[in-house]
Amino acid sequence: MSSSMDAAIDQLLTQTRIHVRVTPHTKKTRITKIDGNTLHLDVAAPPEDGKANKEIERYLTRITGKKATITLGKTGKDKTVKLD
Numbered sequence: 001m002s003s004s005m006d007a008a009i010d011q012l013l014t015q016t017r018i019h020v021r022v023t024p025h026t027k028k029t030r031i032t033k034i035d036g037n038t039l040h041l042d043v044a045a046p047p048e049d050g051k052a053n054k055e056i057e058r059y060l061t062r063i064t065g066k067k068a069t070i071t072l073g074k075t076g077k078d079k080t081v082k083l084d
Contacts, residue, residue: 008034013064013083017071020060020079024052029059050074056081 009031012018019038026042033040045055053070056079060068066083073079 005034009039012037012039016083018060018081018083020056020081022052022056022077022079024077029055053079 012034021035021038021040022043023032023041024043024045024047026044028042029044030042031039032042041056041059043052043055043059045051053074057068057070060066060081060083064083069082069084071080071082
């Protein structure tokens with residue numbers, strides 16, 4: 001990632017709630033871009049039985065050091081995640 005994208009991600013992840021747009025069932029879980037206040041995330045889990053949601057929470061918890069919990073959008077591609 002570029003340093004400007006790293007800075008944008010760092011800024012976004014300081015918030016207590018973030019908007020995430022998800023592309024499930026990809027090769028690797030990773031941040032692909034920042035679009036305004038939305039974090040675009042590829043998720044290496046299928047969108048079934050809550051597997052993708054668990055992967056999103058696990059990944060965001062790991063990279064932020066804060067507990068990530070999906071609060072809105074559990075069945076859609078657009079989600080709101082709370083960071084505690």
